[in-house]
Amino acid sequence: MQKQGYWGYIFTLPFVVNVVVFLLFPIVFSTYISFTEWDLFNAPRWIGLDNWVRVLNKHEFWVSIRNVFVFALIFVPIQTIMAFVIAFMLNQAIRAKGLFRLFYFLPVVTPWIAGGVVWVWMFNYQYGVINWALESMGLDPVKWIDSSNWLMVISSIAIVQVWKGVGQSMIMILAGMQNVPKEVLEASQIDGANGWKQLTKVVFPMVTPMVYLVMILSTISAFQAFDVFLGLFGSITTGIPERNMVPNLLVYRDAFLLFKMGPASATAWLLFVIILVFTLFQKYFEKKWVHYD
């Protein structure tokens, strides 16, 4: 018994070291430096709650929180619904199914740099393909990412994030759908369920755990949005307008461009609290619609 325990410690040691060094230590250390003034070079100086107060008093922080909330509220439902619908369609007996799956998954493996360039061009106010299409239909062009209306900009970026992420979510839900027993579907068909009823009364309830997982992961990725903003705006130094900021951009700017680790850590912790509350909120409603049996 003792010998077994001995080997257990040995084999888990690398993972324990990994957790301590790369998870626990950063958590504890970032908490500590959020109460200090630290420029990465000189020793941290304890300043109490100053960073927290300063961050919470900054207009740009609240703007970034507003943006990321709206971003999540637009992105998560659209991504989840689209992923579900596409997965359902690709789960049917259709031709070139593999090709369609590849088509929807392609954006997932496309680097943000390349995707950003393409979307920037598509969103171009005067010369972009989207406005060209609108104008062809007699509609006015839209300032998708240059608009003074922050909601328009955040919505446009959320759509790009859906383009990038829907493939991954679709694969997860598709995996869930493929686990739905054929017998169940056949039985429902015999009982007179049409396609819509099968989808809503049989398939959906059985894949709700996957849908729930997709929602949780999408929510976290929405609150951690960073690449999509940099991909579309270029870089922080080129001047992303304050009204379009999200918390992770502020964290990156403060930590690595301005060497203000204290405010960066405080912002990161505040973001963590928000994600936690949002996830707990989703968890609270989990039992009402997610079926694990």
Added chain:
Amino acid sequence: MSKKFSAISLMLAFMMIFSACSSSGGSTDGEASPDQSTDNKEKVTLKIGLPGSYEVTSKEIIDGFITSHPHIKVEIQEAPWGDFTSKIATQIAGNTMPDVWFQENATILSYGQRGVAEDLSSYIEADLKADEYIDGLFSAKAPDGKVWGVPHGINPIALAYNQDVFEKAGVAVPTDDWTYNDLIEASKALTVKEGDRTSQFGFIGSFSITNGWFPWIKQAGGSALDDTLTKSRFDDPKTATGLQQLYDGLDQGYFADIDFLKANGGELEVFASGKAAMYFLQYSLQVNMNESFADTNWDVVKIPKGVDGKRYVPMVANTWLVSSRAKQESKDAAWEFLKYYLSDEVQDMIVKTGSTLPVKKSALDQLKDSTTKPLNKAAFTDGIDEGGVTLDENATWSEWRILVQQVVNEIMVGNVSVEDGVKDIHTKVQEVLDSSK
């Protein structure tokens, strides 16, 4: 016993794996020293950080230093330009930074304030003759007299013009006597509209700092900061006038705007293809022009004079710094490297690369005989001699510059008026300047 031995072996294996992972990632030893037999104990190791690797700093220079300094073992730490900033930040935090590296001059100034950089004033005084160099040698000099680095090179701007476009339009090409009004009027004359669309613009209305908003506010008599670099001057009406002129050019359609530039491949592509007749070109971009657009018929003149008849030539510098935490022997080796870098031999190499202007006067003189485009390189060299200005760089430049750029972008796309924009900028910039006191 054998199980204990196995367990110890396993742990040793893990330790070896971890230690292998933690070896100096991204760093490579320089070319082997020609004298490998030299006793390593006597060798000083010098870690040189190269953002942009050998695409920015010629390998010939590093190899030359290794060959001529056999007692110094050179270790190169390189990273793509964009990644270097993050990498060096974490290296500084972990106290594993190189002994000498270069970054934007403004960043070096902030390093100086934080104690990262060694004051080089005594080294310069002892080993260099200041009159052999242009003023740019002291780009990293702080108001208190400390010098936090020496230039990797200077990059001023000049007014580039596409000769074919001017000839076709029958407009006289720019001269060194031009004012900004001449530039505006010529831009109007050179703009070609086809229906609702513009097929050719007079000038590229960039609104980044170096070749965009900064020269425009300087020519109008304004500035970003005052002479002490502690007060914002965005409340100065002259500053607003400069921004307004740039905005008018974009709004009224005789300056190419950001949409046009993005849709047509960027500033260089637009200029080289003749879709814009003029452009404030940074010296280093001549390399790209010659590589990618060798057939374009173009040249440069000094950027136009301001309203007060003076010329203001914005120049950016990348600056070498020596880590204040390096061992004294490594600091000395780093200074050996910088002296080598500032020597005639290397400054001549820099001239040949064309990627930046050297700071040694003798090397600059060689540019007069250059036969590559642009032929009139004196527009750059005489330009900085006549009116070279930094971008009002101080220790908080990185912070206030982002804030300014955020609002300038909004002004130039028409989301915010110049009047409201400069008020906003002034408040924000002054707040940053005050917070650093």
